[in-house]
Amino acid sequence: xxxxxxxxxxxxxxxxxxxxxxxxxxxxxxxxxxxxxxxxxxxxxxxxxxxxxxxxxxxxxxxxxxxxxxxxxxxxxxxxxxxxxxxxxxxxxxxxxxxxxxxxxxxxxxxxxxxxxxxxxxxxxxxxxxxxxxxxxxxxxxxxxxxxxxxxxxxxxxxxxxxxxxxxxxxxxxxxxxxxxxxxxxxxxxxxxxxxxxxxxxxxxxxxxxxxxxxxxxxxxxxxxxxxxxxxxxxxxxxxxxxxxxxxxxxxxxxxxxxxxxxxxxxxxxxxxxxxxxxxxxxxxxxxxxxxxxxxxxxxxxxxxxxxxxxxxxxxxxxxxxxxxxxxxxxxxxxxxxxxxxxxxxxxxxxxxxxxxxxx
Amino acid sequence: xxxxxxxxxxxxxxxxxxxxxxxxxxxxxxxxxxxxxxxxxxxxxxxxxxxxxxxxxxxxxxxxxxxxxxxxxxxxxxxxxxxxxxxxxxxxxxxxxxxxxxxxxxxxxxxxxxxxxxxxxxxxxxxxxxxxxxxxxxxxxxxxxxxxxxxxxxxxxxxxxxxxxxxxxxxxxxxxxxxxxxxxxxxxxxxxxxxxxxxxxxxxxxxxxxxxxxxxxxxxxxxxxxxxxxxxxxxxxxxxxxxxxxxxxxxxxxxxxxxxxxxxxxxxxxxxxxxxxxxxxxxxxxxxxxxxxxxxxxxxxxxxxxxxxxxxxxxxxxxxxxxxxxxxxxxxxxxxxxxxxxxxxxxxxxxxxxxxxxxx
Numbered sequence: 001x002x003x004x005x006x007x008x009x010x011x012x013x014x015x016x017x018x019x020x021x022x023x024x025x026x027x028x029x030x031x032x033x034x035x036x037x038x039x040x041x042x043x044x045x046x047x048x049x050x051x052x053x054x055x056x057x058x059x060x061x062x063x064x065x066x067x068x069x070x071x072x073x074x075x076x077x078x079x080x081x082x083x084x085x086x087x088x089x090x091x092x093x094x095x096x097x098x099x100x101x102x103x104x105x106x107x108x109x110x111x112x113x114x115x116x117x118x119x120x121x122x123x124x125x126x127x128x129x130x131x132x133x134x135x136x137x138x139x140x141x142x143x144x145x146x147x148x149x150x151x152x153x154x155x156x157x158x159x160x161x162x163x164x165x166x167x168x169x170x171x172x173x174x175x176x177x178x179x180x181x182x183x184x185x186x187x188x189x190x191x192x193x194x195x196x197x198x199x200x201x202x203x204x205x206x207x208x209x210x211x212x213x214x215x216x217x218x219x220x221x222x223x224x225x226x227x228x229x230x231x232x233x234x235x236x237x238x239x240x241x242x243x244x245x246x247x248x249x250x251x252x253x254x255x256x257x258x259x260x261x262x263x264x265x266x267x268x269x270x271x272x273x274x275x276x277x278x279x280x281x282x283x284x285x286x287x288x289x290x291x292x293x294x295x296x297x298x299x300x301x302x303x304x305x306x307x308x309x310x311x312x313x314x315x316x317x318x319x320x321x322x323x324x325x326x327x328x329x330x331x332x333x334x335x336x337x338x339x340x341x342x343x344x345x346x347x348x349x350x351x352x353x354x355x356x357x358x359x360x
Numbered sequence: 361x362x363x364x365x366x367x368x369x370x371x372x373x374x375x376x377x378x379x380x381x382x383x384x385x386x387x388x389x390x391x392x393x394x395x396x397x398x399x400x401x402x403x404x405x406x407x408x409x410x411x412x413x414x415x416x417x418x419x420x421x422x423x424x425x426x427x428x429x430x431x432x433x434x435x436x437x438x439x440x441x442x443x444x445x446x447x448x449x450x451x452x453x454x455x456x457x458x459x460x461x462x463x464x465x466x467x468x469x470x471x472x473x474x475x476x477x478x479x480x481x482x483x484x485x486x487x488x489x490x491x492x493x494x495x496x497x498x499x500x501x502x503x504x505x506x507x508x509x510x511x512x513x514x515x516x517x518x519x520x521x522x523x524x525x526x527x528x529x530x531x532x533x534x535x536x537x538x539x540x541x542x543x544x545x546x547x548x549x550x551x552x553x554x555x556x557x558x559x560x561x562x563x564x565x566x567x568x569x570x571x572x573x574x575x576x577x578x579x580x581x582x583x584x585x586x587x588x589x590x591x592x593x594x595x596x597x598x599x600x601x602x603x604x605x606x607x608x609x610x611x612x613x614x615x616x617x618x619x620x621x622x623x624x625x626x627x628x629x630x631x632x633x634x635x636x637x638x639x640x641x642x643x644x645x646x647x648x649x650x651x652x653x654x655x656x657x658x659x660x661x662x663x664x665x666x667x668x669x670x671x672x673x674x675x676x677x678x679x680x681x682x683x684x685x686x687x688x689x690x691x692x693x694x695x696x697x698x699x700x701x702x703x704x705x706x707x708x709x710x711x712x713x714x715x716x717x718x719x720x
């Protein structure tokens with residue numbers, strides 16, 4: 001289980017070096033340097049049925065120093081590669097916002113944050129690695145709790161270990177945890193929940209012990225570092241990942257993005273968890289448990305229509321529950337189980353869901 | 361430094377018991393039970409210049425079981441007192457949303473979440489304690505990092521200690537940390553920052569060691585549990601609390617709420633930190649550091665006008681910087697320092713601010 005983070009670091013450094021070498025070689029051969037990047041235009045984003053993920057098609061776009069229109073983007077891309085290489089070498093992280101401001105020292109100003117964000121996506125596409133691998137992290141953080149011992153690889157903490165069950169309010173999932181090695185766990189599954197309230201409930205009711213679970217609070221739409229962590233728990237430790245959200249189109253979609261990725265991130269599959277399962281709250285649960293519910297509003301209905309056209313919702317439980325939601329036109333929150341007492345969701349709902357998950 | 365959490369628990373249980381006894385006594389004396397609560401209407405919220413906080417004036421409102429119009433509110437209030445008493449006795453926590461649903465088991469349905477939230481505020485006002493003291497926590501969490509050893513009081517963790525510098529991504533500030541006892545620290549100050557990105561920057565640049573600081577990420581407008589934690593760090597450990605926000609009216613206000621509280625929470629002062637200091641980004645910093653900045657938009661200007669009429673901004677640095685913002689009409693983010701390199705904010709800005717804070 002060791003060396004995963006180090007291997008990832010070497011991989012991305014290697015690709016940055018290749019990029020640099022290509023540019024140097026072009027110059028030495030007397031040709032204008034350029035790079036080819038797979039196109040992320042809507043027409044080149046395809047849903048791969050077999051991999052159950054969004055991926056990019058074969059079309060590419062060129063950024064050349066020979067073309068005056070592309071020169072600016074080409075130069076910015078090389079600067080970002082340089083900046084990322086320095087981040088990794090110095091073991092520093094940065095946010096997207098930092099990138100936007102950092103370039104100003106080089107008189108390479110971006111028009112706005114969108115341009116700077118797009119550039120980061122360009123580099124992701126070119127290197128085939130998520131930006132977290134070159135130390136650019138989002139602002140948003142979510143948290144984790146459970147019996148998992150990790151060993152840090154960040155400076156000042158190398159070799160130090162902690163167990164993620166020692167702070168009951170949870171551990172932030174940031175750069176240190178993302179790059180830590182997994183050492184040992186007694187957990188047999190991962191429960192990823194939409195809300196902090198339920199996270200705390202699960203910890204208080206000792207779900208980590210009773211169900212041998214690692215509990216992850218996605219805090220709404222899971223930040224990319226969190227999806228990456230869920231993927232690592234699934235791939236490196238072989239743990240099944242079960243997702244619990246509110247019972248509405250938005251909740252379903254939080255789960256779908258963890259499982260199959262987003263069209264926006266079709267260029268990068270390293271953060272998807274195709275084996276993860278959405279176990280609730282299903283539309284059928286709302287009826288079956290007579291949960292307090294509210295009628296769909298216009299946004300809910302519109303979202304439901306959109307999901308109906310989404311390739312991720314065309315089969316299995318996704319399609320089934322979408323149809324049920326369309327009939328029911330009502331939504332329920334995870335907290336609605338409190339009607340049956342604060343512990344009902346753990347004592348009664350969760351065991352049933354774990355059982356049902358086996359046949360998903 | 362021990363026993364703080366236990367004392368708080370006893371205090372609130374005592375007040376709940378008193379409330380119950382008053383109701384029983386009324387019944388035994390043959391009178392309809394009622395309670396008096398200090399009014400939270402706008403006209404009864406006053407700014408206490410001496411305490412530098414919003415407080416409630418002397419006016420009260422009555423909730424009586426004798427008045428048919430008040431009976432529902434009176435019953436709901438008693439139910440919430442019962443529910444809170446059970447939460448504390450069972451060492452469980454709940455969210456505001458849980459409260460809304462839990463009452464449904466008693467056929468005491470709230471019209472909507474607003475009514476249920478208002479009821480929680482009624483109980484806070486009546487008991488004179490923040491809802492966190494009767495185990496009702498917000499969803500939002502922020503995080504903390506630094507050399508502080510705490511001892512938990514929550515079930516399953518009683519007597520266990522951790523040091524809050526052992527996980528470099530930070531520890532969530534939830535029910536367990538809020539009720540933990542502070543055991544030991546080498547820190548000499550607290551730095552509360554607006555953003556997760558800066559939090560990570562500070563940890564990476566070892567601000568906790570170089571400046572002997574405990575670092576708190578407020579994650580925007582600080583959740584109440586976080587303001588409560590800042591207050592405890594200030595009161596129990598005697599540490600100065602310095603606040604760093606973006607340089608705009610919104611940032612200033614994040615700081616003002618930590619210091620002087622909000623009108624909404626005028627009934628409860630246990631979460632304010634009157635001694636905390638806002639050290640930046642000031643309007644004067646934007647000019648002095650030639651920070652990348654953007655012109656105010658309409659919302660910024662409107663907010664600035666509102667703050668100009670706010671009693672919290674009528675003196676000292678608050679007034680001074682508000683005037684400066686009015687002249688400058690530009691804003692800068694904390695990340696803007698990245699123009700001078702990622703570590704400039706730590707190496708150059710922070711030392712200066714710590715020096716300036718001494719004369720605030």
